[in-house]
Amino acid sequence: MNKKFSLNVNGQVHTVEADEQMPLLYALRDDLGLNNPHFGCGLAQCGACTVHVDGKPTRSCVTPLSEVGGRKIATLAGLGTPEHPHPLQTAYVQEEVPQCAYCINGWIMTAAALLRDKKRPTDAEIRTALRGLKCRCGTHMAILRAVKRAAAMMG
Amino acid sequence: MTRMEKPVTFSRRTLLQAGGALVVSFGAPLTLKSARAAENAAAAATKPPLSPDQLSSFIAVNADGTVSAYFGKMDMGQGLSVAIRQMVAEELDVPVDRTKIFIGDTDTSVNQGGASGSTGVQNGGKQMRAASAEARRVLVEMAAQKLGVPADQLSVKDGVVSATNDAGKKVSYRELIGGQFFNVHLDWNGEMGNPLYAPGKAKPKDPKAYTIVGQPVPRDDIAPKVFAQENFCTDVKVPGMVHGRVIRPAVAGAEPIKVDESSIKNIPGARVVWDKGFLGVVADKEWDAIRAAKELKVEWSQPTPPFPSQTTLYDHIRKAPTRKRDEGKPVGNVDDAFKSAARVIEAEYEWPFQSHSSMGPACALVEIKDGRATCWSGTQKAHFVRAGVAAMLGMPEDKVRTIWTTGPGSYGRNDADDCAADAAVLAKAVGRPVRLQYMRDQGTGWDPKAPASIHKARAAVDAAGNVVAYDFLSKGFSRVDVNTNGSKPWDTLAGQNLGVALKSGDGFGFPGESYGFANKRAAWETIAPLLDRSSPLRSAHMRDPVGPQTCFASESFIDEVAAALNIDPVAFRLHYVRDPRDLAVIKAAAEKAGWQTRVSPRRDQRGNTVSGRGIAYAQRGATRVAVIAEVDVDRGSGKIWARKFTVAHDCGQIINPDGLHHAIENNIVQATSRTLWEEVKFDQKNVTSVDWRTYPILDVTEAPEQVDIVMINRLEVAPSGAGEAASRPVPAAIANAVFDATGVRIRRAPFAPAYVKSSLS
Numbered sequence: 075m076n077k078k079f080s081l082n083v084n085g086q087v088h089t090v091e092a093d094e095q096m097p098l099l100y101a102l103r104d105d106l107g108l109n110n111p112h113f114g115c116g117l118a119q120c121g122a123c124t125v126h127v128d129g130k131p132t133r134s135c136v137t138p139l140s141e142v143g144g145r146k147i148a149t150l151a152g153l154g155t156p157e158h159p160h161p162l163q164t165a166y167v168q169e170e171v172p173q174c175a176y177c178i179n180g181w182i183m184t185a186a187a188l189l190r191d192k193k194r195p196t197d198a199e200i201r202t203a204l205r206g207l208k209c210r211c212g213t214h215m216a217i218l219r220a221v222k223r224a225a226a227m228m229g
Numbered sequence: 230m231t232r233m234e235k236p237v238t239f240s241r242r243t244l245l246q247a248g249g250a251l252v253v254s255f256g257a258p259l260t261l262k263s264a265r266a267a268e269n270a271a272a273a274a275t276k277p278p279l280s281p282d283q284l285s286s287f288i289a290v291n292a293d294g295t296v297s298a299y300f301g302k303m304d305m306g307q308g309l310s311v312a313i314r315q316m317v318a319e320e321l322d323v324p325v326d327r328t329k330i331f332i333g334d335t336d337t338s339v340n341q342g343g344a345s346g347s348t349g350v351q352n353g354g355k356q357m358r359a360a361s362a363e364a365r366r367v368l369v370e371m372a373a374q375k376l377g378v379p380a381d382q383l384s385v386k387d388g389v390v391s392a393t394n395d396a397g398k399k400v401s402y403r404e405l406i407g408g409q410f411f412n413v414h415l416d417w418n419g420e421m422g423n424p425l426y427a428p429g430k431a432k433p434k435d436p437k438a439y440t441i442v443g444q445p446v447p448r449d450d451i452a453p454k455v456f457a458q459e460n461f462c463t464d465v466k467v468p469g470m471v472h473g474r475v476i477r478p479a480v481a482g483a484e485p486i487k488v489d490e491s492s493i494k495n496i497p498g499a500r501v502v503w504d505k506g507f508l509g510v511v512a513d514k515e516w517d518a519i520r521a522a523k524e525l526k527v528e529w530s531q532p533t534p535p536f537p538s539q540t541t542l543y544d545h546i547r548k549a550p551t552r553k554r555d556e557g558k559p560v561g562n563v564d565d566a567f568k569s570a571a572r573v574i575e576a577e578y579e580w581p582f583q584s585h586s587s588m589g590p591a592c593a594l595v596e597i598k599d600g601r602a603t604c605w606s607g608t609q610k611a612h613f614v615r616a617g618v619a620a621m622l623g624m625p626e627d628k629v630r631t632i633w634t635t636g637p638g639s640y641g642r643n644d645a646d647d648c649a650a651d652a653a654v655l656a657k658a659v660g661r662p663v664r665l666q667y668m669r670d671q672g673t674g675w676d677p678k679a680p681a682s683i684h685k686a687r688a689a690v691d692a693a694g695n696v697v698a699y700d701f702l703s704k705g706f707s708r709v710d711v712n713t714n715g716s717k718p719w720d721t722l723a724g725q726n727l728g729v730a731l732k733s734g735d736g737f738g739f740p741g742e743s744y745g746f747a748n749k750r751a752a753w754e755t756i757a758p759l760l761d762r763s764s765p766l767r768s769a770h771m772r773d774p775v776g777p778q779t780c781f782a783s784e785s786f787i788d789e790v791a792a793a794l795n796i797d798p799v800a801f802r803l804h805y806v807r808d809p810r811d812l813a814v815i816k817a818a819a820e821k822a823g824w825q826t827r828v829s830p831r832r833d834q835r836g837n838t839v840s841g842r843g844i845a846y847a848q849r850g851a852t853r854v855a856v857i858a859e860v861d862v863d864r865g866s867g868k869i870w871a872r873k874f875t876v877a878h879d880c881g882q883i884i885n886p887d888g889l890h891h892a893i894e895n896n897i898v899q900a901t902s903r904t905l906w907e908e909v910k911f912d913q914k915n916v917t918s919v920d921w922r923t924y925p926i927l928d929v930t931e932a933p934e935q936v937d938i939v940m941i942n943r944l945e946v947a948p949s950g951a952g953e954a955a956s957r958p959v960p961a962a963i964a965n966a967v968f969d970a971t972g973v974r975i976r977r978a979p980f981a982p983a984y985v986k987s988s989l990s
Contacts, residue, residue: 093516100516109464110457112637114589115669116519119921122589122637151457159456166455170447170887173306173895174638175454176461176588201930208921210588210638211306212898214932216891 079139083108084152090139098142099123099134102149110150111179120208121180125149131184150179153186162186165224173211180207185221194225276410281339281427284367284413287360288317292408294388294401296321296328298361301341301425302353303333303609304450305639307895307952308888309349311448315884316354319441320361320433321368322385323402333611333633342423343610344639345713347850347950350884352423354948360415363429367413371405422612436882436944443942445887454635462607462634463592463666470594471498472515473655473665474522476508477675480914481765482535484726487528493521501525502658506726506763509651511659519668534913535760543579543977546683546704549756553735561748566698570689574793576786577686579977580705580778582909583679585771586924589637590672591648595655596662597622602629604653607636608645613714617646620718621653640772640899644676646715650723670919675722677769678909680706682737684782688790689748696790696805698748701740703779706768707755709734713770725763733758738775740783741848741957743808751783765916766909773953776849777900777960781978784845784961788829789974797826798844798965806846810853810879810943815846817877817939818855829965830972837865840872843965845958851949852880856897858962862970867986870931871901871963876955877939881946893955894936900959902927908979 079090081098083106090105097116102108102125111134114122118133125134126148154160159167162182172178181204188195188203195203200221209217277283289297298317304310310330318325331337341353365385372390373380376398384393391399401407417427436442453459478484484506493499498513499521510525512518537545567573594605595618602622608614608631615631622629636645644667652665667675682705689698710733711720718724719732737753759766791801799819806812818824824842831841839862846855859873874897883889906925910918918924964975973989 092514096516100514103464104515108457109460112461112463112589113666114637115920117669117920117922119669120588149457150455154456156452156456163455167452170308170451170891172451172454173891174588174636175306175451176637178454182455201932204929207929208588208926209929210586210640210899210926212895212900212902212927213891214898214927214929215894215936217929218932 079143081106081142081147082145083147084149092139094140095138097135098125098137098139098147101139102134108149108151112176114176114208120177121184121206122177124180124183126183126187129187131187150182153182160186161224161227162189162220165220165227169216169220169223171213171216171220173213177207177209181209181217185224189221189225189228193228277412279339281421281425282415282417284360284363284411284415284429286339287357288364289410290402290406292403294327294403294407296323298328298330298357299338300330300332300353300357301338301343301612302349303344303611303633304349305344305609307892308448308885310450311446312350312884312888313354313357315441315444315446316358317361319439320358321365321388323388325441325446327388335612335615335631339425340421340612341425343608343612343714345423345610347952347954348423349952350948351850351950354884356426358433359426359428362431362433363413363415364411366429366431367411368402368405372400375400375405442882442884444885446885448888459635462594462605462636463589465594465605465634466664467594467596467662470662470664471511471513471659472518473509473511473652473663474518474668475651475665475671476510476522476525476527477671478529480529480532480534482532482760482762483529485527486530489526492526493524496521496524500659502655504654504658505728507654507723509655511655511661511663535764536766536911536913537759538913539911542581542681543683546681546756551704551754552757554752554754556750556752557739559750560746561698563698563700563748563750566748567687567689567700570697571692572690573687574690574790575687576789576974576976578684578782578785580682580781581978582681582766582768583771583903583907584673584909584918584924585640585643585676586673586926587638587643590667590669591644592636592664592666593645593649593652594662594664595649595652597656600628602653604629604631604649605634606631606645606649607639608633608649608715609639609641610646610714613716614646614649616716617650617718617721618653621650621723622657641774642677642711642713642769642771644672647722650715650718650721654723654727673924674916674919675765677711677767679771680708680710680768680775682706682775682778684779686782686786688786690794694794696746699744699746699750701751701783703737703753703775703782705737705755706758707733707735707737708768708770708774709736710758710768722763731761733761738779740779741776742783742806742846743811743848744787744805745807746805766911772899773849773956776847776953776957777903778978780845780847780957781960781964784847784958785964785974785976788843788961788965788968792829792968795828797828799824800826802844802846808848811846811848813941814853814855814877814879815844817941818844818857818875821877821937821939822857822875824857829969831969832972834970838863839970841966841968841970843962843967843969845961845965847954847957849950849954849957852951852954854878854954854958856955856958856962858959858966860963860966860970862967862985864971864989867982867984867989869905869963869967869980869985871905871933873935873937874933875937877941878951878955879941879943880949880951880954881943882948883940883942884948886940889940889951890938892951893938896953896955897936897959898927898932900956901933901963904960904963904978905931905980908981
């Protein structure tokens with residue numbers, strides 16, 4: 075059954091009418107035209123669809139709309155802009171991290187939560203926090219460099 | 230911050246509409262006879278045809294003086310765009326930030342082969358370099374006429390031509406031709422695709438004069454992605470578009486025999502498209518298309534399950550009739566040499582099917598409108614996809630345009646071209662533009678696979694311990710069971726599902742090395758596919774096609790011979806390898822890694838975790854790579870950590886060292902993943918590895934601690950490929966390191982913990 079949902083995304087409130095079992099990913103992409111989160115697996119196995127829900131990295135491909143009404147949703151576009159970039163975005167550009175870049179929502183949004191909660195994490199802490207995210211191009215070494223660079227920028 | 234301009238999203242058509250480049254001709258093909266005519270050449274209103282024999286097909290000077298490069302290859306994220314811009318800027322003497330590149334749009338570029346065999350710089354760059362040099366020559370000629378100064382007394386800086394002896398006499402490229410098109414004939418070799426070459430009369434610069442090539446110019450395609458401002462091919466939308474999904478059978482080879490459309494009647498806008506073996510659905514909303522594909526009731530035919538049990542795969546390969554054999558160029562008399570050997574060393578190696586498993590399943594959008602069709606695709610080969618879409622639609626190729634748009638990752642013939650063909654079938658059937666993205670199980674389960682193979686090696690040793698003969702044989706599924714692109718219906722699932730018979734080709738490969746054994750033979754044999762129609766195990770090109778598996782065997786075996794003869798693995802290679810550039814990468818890697826000369830294995834470790842080092846090297850085309858792996862092996866669990874790599878890489882002239890560094894590093898990590906984890910699982914009915922759980926890849930917690938890279942720059946040597954070469958020696962380097970650590974030889978990939986553990990006990 076279709077229902078109306080109020081979605082707070084990147085500080086803006088939108089109304090979406092959809093099946094309540096529809097994952098948030100499709101509301102963001104198809105109804106709101108926010109292309110940042112990508113469909114990678116639909117199984118919460120890869121992270122390409124990651125957004126923040128109340129600050130927590132969340133796989134939007136398996137999160138039904140019925141669970142996110144009224145909560146604060148942030149996508150990669152909401153993390154920072156070219157004028158006011160998040161340190162991770164700056165570091166990603168400086169380290170030239172991505173190859174295909176289809177995976178970056180997962181890595182950046184997950185690392186952003188890590189760096190918010192933990193100053194100067196160790197290499198092991200970073201790897202553990204990012205465990206399970208997929209990058210098929212094999213950019214892992216550059217990802218780790220970028221997270222450390224961003225951590226240093228954040229002091 | 231990096232510039233936010235999106236360099237690949239504007240077609241020449243939109244530039245024209247935006248009042249950008251206009252068309253001018255300054256005469257017929259510029260020959261010595263007609264050079265004079267350049268002086269009087271006036272603006273012409275039409276652009277020369279998009280053909281490889283026209284300079285305008287590659288280079289234009291825009292109204293604002295910027296230079297546009299039109300490139301018929303694709304940058305799959307390895308930094309090719311900026312490398313090409315550097316080569317163009319260098320030859321034209323313009324700043325690199327005054328160049329733009331337009332990639333993979335069949336309306337704006339000729340077919341230079343797309344992304345293919347790491348030839349982006351090697352072939353594509355060579356052409357762009359030649360075209361740019363010719364453009365500079367023509368512009369200087371034009372300036373000579375305009376300024377009344379002989380061309381040999383002119384120099385160019387930042388796009389301004391000035392008299393060497395009188396700086397006041399000057400004219401800019403913009404003033405000479407800005408906003409107009411060249412009308413200059415190139416000496417095209419008549420080839421399309423990778424071998425296309427069309428130089429002009431100009432000779433490119435002396436590499437010693439380079440100021441832009443060789444510099445770490447940053448990529449400008451990253452910021453738009455990091456700030457979520459770039460449309461991927463998955464993001465393109467057009468008015469009236471519907472979402473499609475295709476439905477694959479549970480048993481490979483099955484066809485729908487009954488489809489109950491009423492089973493999805495409650496899903497808004499859902500429609501079925503069924504034609505012979507092709508079955509798909511469309512709906513207005515993507516989620517509804519996904520639901521419809523899931524809920525549609527289908528009765529399938531019940532073919533005999535086509536595959537052998539996975540446990541018998543390698544036996545199947547051993548026993549299967551050889552369809553084609555290629556012995557390359559044997560040296561000496563191998564069979565006789567083995568007869569007189571004092572000792573024979575033999576081993577056999579096995580490599581599984583592997584999946585591209587791109588980060589996202591493929592996506593394509595096809596719109597048919599006013600007798601023309603447009604396809605947006607993440608394909609590596611836009612021009613070939615144009616042909617494939619045209620064939621599916623029954624339209625002439627020139628009525629179809631393919632626009633390459635950044636896709637979800639690509640390392641060869643993945644599922645992208647199949648997706649474009651499927652989208653074309655859906656769009657034609659429903660009369661609406663159709664955006665089709667596969668589901669994860671289709672991306673992993675139904676992409677064309679890297680072929681499985683076995684490799685047999687033997688060496689003959691004389692009484693003095695010299696290797697006198699070497700015999701190497703690869704036998705496996707073809708790397709061109711389906712071809713490297715989807716230009717022909719028989720090479721796509723859509724074509725095969727609609728009844729076009731597979732035309733399975735034969736291809737494998739030889740080890741790339743220069744061991745100087747007196748008697749030497751390397752051969753390959755291919756066998757028939759397991760299923761000749763719409764097979765999820767059809768085999769095709771995947772990054773460094775058959776390179777990693779062949780080198781896994783050949784360089785593991787060299788290590789086995791060295792160990793059997795009690796010789797250090799580096800010393801053995803330095804003794805037998807002949808090519809000087811091969812020797813240089815081996816030495817460079819050993820030196821950088823601090824290689825200690827000793828015989829493998831170590832035999833001095835007693836704990837649960839043991840460490841080892843191993844080397845492997847390979848040629849790939851004209852590129853050479855040596856890789857030293859240092860591993861830790863947990864003997865209790867069988868888990869291997871490839872802790873450190875040292876790579877020495879020689880691809881001739883380096884265009885952009887930062888781009889090259891990333892390309893090498895990513896190859897090392899991806900190849901480590903393939904070595905340690907990746908194996909397509911299947912049962913008799915179908916492929917059963919269909920997601921990241923059933924087709925695991927390397928996790929970030931398992932990524933190396935360190936990757937040291939030595940890049941050998943040979944300014945005088947034409948640049949060769951770097952997109953894949955570093956993958957090749959990785960499996961053998963790891964296997965050799967595991968042997969060094971444990972004394973146990975792993976001869977089958979992947980080196981997953983359970984298999985390693987059983988091998989160690």
